[in-house]
Amino acid sequence: MSRKEDVEAALLRLRPVVNEALSDVVDGSPPEQLTSASQHLIDAGGKRLRPVILLLAAEAVADRHISDGTDGDATAGDNPGSRLPGIPDDPSDYRHFPAADGRGVDVLTAAACVEVVHTFSLIHDDILDDDDVRRGVPAVHQQYGDEMAILAGDKLFARSFELLLETGASPANSVPALGMLSRTCVKLCEGEGLDISFEDRDGVSVPEYLQMVDLKTGVLFAATASIPAVVLGHKEAVDPLAGYGREVGRAFQIKDDLLDLTASTEALGKQRGSDLVEGKQTIVTAHAREQGIDVDNLVESETLEEVTEDEIDDAVEQLEDAGSIAYARDMARDCVERGKEHLSALPDTRPRQLLTDIAEHLVEREK
Amino acid sequence: MSRKEDVEAALLRLRPVVNEALSDVVDGSPPEQLTSASQHLIDAGGKRLRPVILLLAAEAVADRHISDGTDGDATAGDNPGSRLPGIPDDPSDYRHFPAADGRGVDVLTAAACVEVVHTFSLIHDDILDDDDVRRGVPAVHQQYGDEMAILAGDKLFARSFELLLETGASPANSVPALGMLSRTCVKLCEGEGLDISFEDRDGVSVPEYLQMVDLKTGVLFAATASIPAVVLGHKEAVDPLAGYGREVGRAFQIKDDLLDLTASTEALGKQRGSDLVEGKQTIVTAHAREQGIDVDNLVESETLEEVTEDEIDDAVEQLEDAGSIAYARDMARDCVERGKEHLSALPDTRPRQLLTDIAEHLVEREK
Numbered sequence: 001m002s003r004k005e006d007v008e009a010a011l012l013r014l015r016p017v018v019n020e021a022l023s024d025v026v027d028g029s030p031p032e033q034l035t036s037a038s039q040h041l042i043d044a045g046g047k048r049l050r051p052v053i054l055l056l057a058a059e060a061v062a063d064r065h066i067s068d069g070t071d072g073d074a075t076a077g078d079n080p081g082s083r084l085p086g087i088p089d090d091p092s093d094y095r096h097f098p099a100a101d102g103r104g105v106d107v108l109t110a111a112a113c114v115e116v117v118h119t120f121s122l123i124h125d126d127i128l129d130d131d132d133v134r135r136g137v138p139a140v141h142q143q144y145g146d147e148m149a150i151l152a153g154d155k156l157f158a159r160s161f162e163l164l165l166e167t168g169a170s171p172a173n174s175v176p177a178l179g180m181l182s183r184t185c186v187k188l189c190e191g192e193g194l195d196i197s198f199e200d201r202d203g204v205s206v207p208e209y210l211q212m213v214d215l216k217t218g219v220l221f222a223a224t225a226s227i228p229a230v231v232l233g234h235k236e237a238v239d240p241l242a243g244y245g246r247e248v249g250r251a252f253q254i255k256d257d258l259l260d261l262t263a264s265t266e267a268l269g270k271q272r273g274s275d276l277v278e279g280k281q282t283i284v285t286a287h288a289r290e291q292g293i294d295v296d297n298l299v300e301s302e303t304l305e306e307v308t309e310d311e312i313d314d315a316v317e318q319l320e321d322a323g324s325i326a327y328a329r330d331m332a333r334d335c336v337e338r339g340k341e342h343l344s345a346l347p348d349t350r351p352r353q354l355l356t357d358i359a360e361h362l363v364e365r366e367k
Numbered sequence: 368m369s370r371k372e373d374v375e376a377a378l379l380r381l382r383p384v385v386n387e388a389l390s391d392v393v394d395g396s397p398p399e400q401l402t403s404a405s406q407h408l409i410d411a412g413g414k415r416l417r418p419v420i421l422l423l424a425a426e427a428v429a430d431r432h433i434s435d436g437t438d439g440d441a442t443a444g445d446n447p448g449s450r451l452p453g454i455p456d457d458p459s460d461y462r463h464f465p466a467a468d469g470r471g472v473d474v475l476t477a478a479a480c481v482e483v484v485h486t487f488s489l490i491h492d493d494i495l496d497d498d499d500v501r502r503g504v505p506a507v508h509q510q511y512g513d514e515m516a517i518l519a520g521d522k523l524f525a526r527s528f529e530l531l532l533e534t535g536a537s538p539a540n541s542v543p544a545l546g547m548l549s550r551t552c553v554k555l556c557e558g559e560g561l562d563i564s565f566e567d568r569d570g571v572s573v574p575e576y577l578q579m580v581d582l583k584t585g586v587l588f589a590a591t592a593s594i595p596a597v598v599l600g601h602k603e604a605v606d607p608l609a610g611y612g613r614e615v616g617r618a619f620q621i622k623d624d625l626l627d628l629t630a631s632t633e634a635l636g637k638q639r640g641s642d643l644v645e646g647k648q649t650i651v652t653a654h655a656r657e658q659g660i661d662v663d664n665l666v667e668s669e670t671l672e673e674v675t676e677d678e679i680d681d682a683v684e685q686l687e688d689a690g691s692i693a694y695a696r697d698m699a700r701d702c703v704e705r706g707k708e709h710l711s712a713l714p715d716t717r718p719r720q721l722l723t724d725i726a727e728h729l730v731e732r733e734k
Contacts, residue, residue, distance in 0.1 A: 030557065031560045031561050031563075034557060124518070124521060127513075127517060128518070146494075147563055148560070150491055150494060150495065151560050151563070154491060154521075154556045157521070157524055158555075159553060161548070162550060165546050170538075171539045171541065171542040174542050175538040175542065179529070179532050181528070182526075183529060185524075185528075189401065189518050190401060190522070193515070193518050194398050196514055196518070197397075197398040197400060
């Protein structure tokens with residue numbers, strides 16, 4: 001199988017497992033409206049990228065322990081073509097995943113936790129950015145009103161901490177995981193705050209933009225990738241996985257910025273170049289501004305309704321000439337390379353290979 | 368000293384200690400607007416009732432351990448007129464309070480945590496209820512806009528978990544404390560959701576109303592009173608203190624409902640009877656409705672500007688005739704009695720007496 005097929009096979013296999021774990025994240029406590037509003041975006045689906053990365057990271061760190069209980073060389077087992085443990089055959093294996101201290105830890109609930117945090121931040125961000133559609137359905141505040149959307153986000157926020165307390169990890173491993181989660185959530189808020197504060201600014205520099213991306217996207221990917229190492233008690237893997245996650249998160253956001261300019265309106269499911277029309281700061285515009293491009297007037301049209309494909313083509317050509325698109329593309333690739341370097345501290349297993357493949361896939365994707 | 372003086376002396380002594388601990392809850396990470404918005408209500412002051420109760424509860428449970436390290440009879444020590452330890456002379460004692468396992472635990476940071484949770488919920492509630500003024504200053508969303516207010520609430524929410532992880536308690540004691548905090552926050556959201564859902568209803572029953580109060584107010588008071596027992600490792604005191612907190616929280620809210628009708632406009636700092644004018648559900652109106660009173664038309668005026676004191680007087684008289692005011696008053700008193708019964712499981716110390724006094728004081732207060 002090609003790398004792309006490998007990644008897609010892993011996503012296809014793990015997504016249903018994750019969706020099953022997410023199906024009852026919110027219990028039916030009254031009021032009913034709040035339950036529906038809280039579950040709305042979770043039920044709408046999504047790539048489940050974060051929980052999938054968490055499960056693969058769990059496999060990548062559990063390897064040595066499962067194989068022979070030592071940190072030494074592991075030998076191939078039942079799973080031909082990979083070093084142990086490859087990938088659990090039975091999804092329920094994720095419910096009692098072997099920790100360094102011999103406990104069975106529910107990493108699937110940890111995976112649900114990070115998706116719930118992501119969903120909480122989407123719900124509140126959509127209110128802040130006044131976005132109407134998310135995951136192909138009306139945003140929570142569109143369907144349930146701002147009040148219920150604020151509360152639904154809050155409830156999911158609180159639930160994410162409950163979930164991370166339900167993994168069955170030892171208290172000694174749960175406490176640092178919760179520390180990582182709470183620190184991550186503080187940073188998420190600061191990243192979103194920076195993003196909002198950029199709206200009132202004429203322009204932001206590349207470093208300022210990257211700081212915002214790291215806070216808004218990088219820290220949650222870093223926590224996602226490293227929490228399994230924490231709850232499973234594999235301290236040596238925490239920093240490499242956090243480093244991998246941070247780079248992948250940054251690459252993911254940069255690629256999103258690029259796709260808005262380079263993918264087709266059809267593939268995007270929204271107008272190509274919408275960031276330019278709406279005056280959103282991106283890595284591409286931050287770089288172009290530093291090259292002396294008058295970014296705010298690249299596109300004359302001020303609404304998505306009036307803008308033409310020709311206008312966008314012209315703008316993209318100017319950004320290409322300024323080297324800004326190549327700059328962003330190179331930066332995304334560099335992030336992936338650095339992410340892979342971080343992973344090299346882990347044993348060379350199939351789950352580790354999949355984590356590498358996912359990183360590559362994220363910057364190669366066409367939508 | 369009278370009971371009231373005792374309570375006021377305790378509040379006067381502990382509030383500055385709490386304020387000091389709260390002064391740097393939010394660090395100066397950018398954006399500046401978010402830092403200011405997050406600190407805004409915390410700096411505006413307030414009764415600090417929850418953190419004070421937490422510190423007194425810590426004293427009430429630490430007693431036996433400090434005295435002689437056993438669960439047996441403690442004898443009086445340096446602190447005449449009380450069993451040990453009375454009240455720390457030095458506020459820094461709260462930073463390393465003796466736990467059952469011999470650790471020094473920072474209960475002052477736990478106290479800051481519950482005030483931060485309370486502040487988060489006030490910030491979001493004020494957006495939901497469109498309240499303009501809080502603690503004598505503009506509500507956060509009034510001063511900083513809805514967007515920053517949502518984020519400021521979120522950031523404080525995340526900070527509260529960080530704070531509870533910074534007490535220095537053992538992981539074995541921190542984990543159940545965090546479980547209590549996250550469960551409490553889920554319930555807070557459900558309580559606020561119920562409150563909002565009541566707005567669309569013609570009337571709510573007394574049990575429905577009490578369920579909402581227990582979720583919106585009771586659970587945080589229960590967590591406040593019992594978290595010190597959890598982080599200090601005094602398991603036997605957790606349930607009694609949670610029971611005390613739950614009853615005190617309910618009494619506190621019922622008394623608030625009563626004061627809106629019985630205190631003077633001057634003492635309240637807002638129009639007496641505003642709940643009636645605004646059609647808010649209270650324990651008094653829930654009871655009156657069950658007695659056949661047409662609660663929605665007790666006051667004809669529909670705004671606080673047009674209502675007269677005479678109108679309010681007439682409405683209160685009708686509520687008195689229906690027995691609804693006496694009913695609420697009795698219920699508040701019953702809560703306090705039950706709260707005191709819960710406390711009787713703890714040793715009879717001065718801090719325990721102060722917890723009793725605070726409960727009494729809450730239902731006797733005139734504003």
